[in-house]
Amino acid sequence: MAATIFDVAQHAGVSIGTVSRVFNNRDRVHPETRERVLRAIRELNYQPNALARGLASQQTDTLGLVIPQVNDPFFFEIVRGVEDAASAAGYNLLIASQPRQPGEHSYLRLFHRGHVDAMVLVAIDVLAHEVQAIIDRGVPIVLVQQDVGRNIPTFLADNYYGARTLIEHLVDVHGYRRVAFISGTDYTPDSRERLRGLRDVLAERGLDLPAAYITHGDYLRGSGYRAMQKLLDLPARPEAVFAANDQMAADAIIAAQARGLSVPDDVAVVGFDDVPMASYVSPPLTTVSQPVYELGWQAARLALEASREDAGARPITPRMVQLPTTLVVRRSCGCAG
Amino acid sequence: MAATIFDVAQHAGVSIGTVSRVFNNRDRVHPETRERVLRAIRELNYQPNALARGLASQQTDTLGLVIPQVNDPFFFEIVRGVEDAASAAGYNLLIASQPRQPGEHSYLRLFHRGHVDAMVLVAIDVLAHEVQAIIDRGVPIVLVQQDVGRNIPTFLADNYYGARTLIEHLVDVHGYRRVAFISGTDYTPDSRERLRGLRDVLAERGLDLPAAYITHGDYLRGSGYRAMQKLLDLPARPEAVFAANDQMAADAIIAAQARGLSVPDDVAVVGFDDVPMASYVSPPLTTVSQPVYELGWQAARLALEASREDAGARPITPRMVQLPTTLVVRRSCGCAG
DNA sequence: TGATACGATAAAAGCGTTTACAGCGCCGCA
């Protein structure tokens, strides 16, 4: 088996308490003793057992991350941000997927079993009072791409402003007046906020947004195709279609082209997210870039900081942070390459 | 704080030993007592502390997963497979990235600190003897998209056969005779195997593969573009280009189109992996589909099984498993839509 | 020179489980 603290203590001729003090730089230890202990640690390749350490110190040096069970590069990018922040802080990362059956909440289990010091929940359908209860018991939780109010810290891209900029481009630059929407799922705020951006820009210019122009997708492959078909069947075909993410926008383009329509000449299509695929579809997608990696990174940072300041007087942490989005103009809106 | 086993014992009027027996279904407990304990567990919402449990039982119910620090949807798909297998078996998933500096090996730390019962290493640059040592100490390790011999279990897609099928399609169906290659990184076997497939098919047909036709990429965005430029500068321009993954193939297409060349009329381009993007680029990519999710899933299953059979006489586990690949014909090879 | 304080270390008490072992009541059998 691996060397334990006892082995090191024996090897260095000290007690285990001293080894612990040296390893954690706690209290003062005579320089000479410290040197002996360090040598023993090196010689035995000692690494403290994480479980024992967690049990004794009541902290696990582990960050919990819960993500939806969906294959979207968007989430992977968040995972990368979270992972980087965690490992930079010397934390491990424990990942759980939101289970399929809606009743079960895996983040509760992570908490109850004492696995983690803090949690980041990405686009997860949470129970606000449960989350609040966990935070109150000393395990900080930060939400990403989700907002349930109640003073629970939240990191979001500025979906509303991003959508506004995008629609303003369509309306003010290209002069489109009939703009339709393909929504995503509804339990996180992003699709709603993007729709609100669309709605407001149109309203401010006195343009109409008929109910039939709002179709429903689920962010996943295929749903954009079906929604686009419905829109193209409409008597008053939209001049531009705003899909709530790039995947659906890419599918919408395919759907239009399958009918022999040209994008953007017959109908413009724009998306949201700026995933890698966006620049490779034809025509390349005009979309809105979100700082996804950064979102994960900052959320993880906040969660970890909160877990460490737990005892002391903690500074006021932000209730909500919106990160800026950027309009990425390519060709699917009608602009020239 | 959360309820402990003591609270439950007191609440049910039994000893902690009995609570533990009930919770783990070990030994026999009087039905009536069991009922009392179960009620107490329910009423207190008791969940055993994972650390204490791991410390006492010497098993953590946690699977370690190490992936390269790269943003590739390919890896995310593997993560999903591994996660599903782990959670189906009641295991948690601890994720670590291969650190940037080549000297450090995060999987060693996971092992040494007793975090995990088993590990899956994906496309990681490992030290064979270290891995062997860990396995010998009772923590099973399974490699994915990597092979270092030494009886270390390995899951791979059948890269060689996949490449063969792809090249046979180019040569035998389309009649291309000048086929070039854009390689990936070299520390995992996949790029090498794909090149071998290309080489063998050409050789069997008496076709030449000049050294200049083998260019070097790194699987990442951008490198396919540069490699393609070199190929197009060649006096004898290749008729078809085989990129070792789809990302580079997509970039190669862009590079060709930037020169006013038509794909596939002037030069055909094919890739490998069949990532989501492949069907959206223009022309849609002919490529080879790998069972990526399945790769992760099966690797995790094997690792977990091995960790549980540890004590008993374990059946012979496979040294290497190759999963089948499928040719996906789209338009970038010259086939009609 | 003897009481005092202090720096350094050892000893021991948890942390919350699992599990080996002991104990107890009761039944069946000689």
Next chain:
DNA sequence: TGCGGCGCTGTAAACGCTTTTATCGTATCA
């Protein structure tokens, strides 16, 4: 009636750490 065995449950020792408390020299001061 006495005793071995069995079904059930309590007790206590690990597991490998952290952290509090106790101890022991040694230097300091009156």
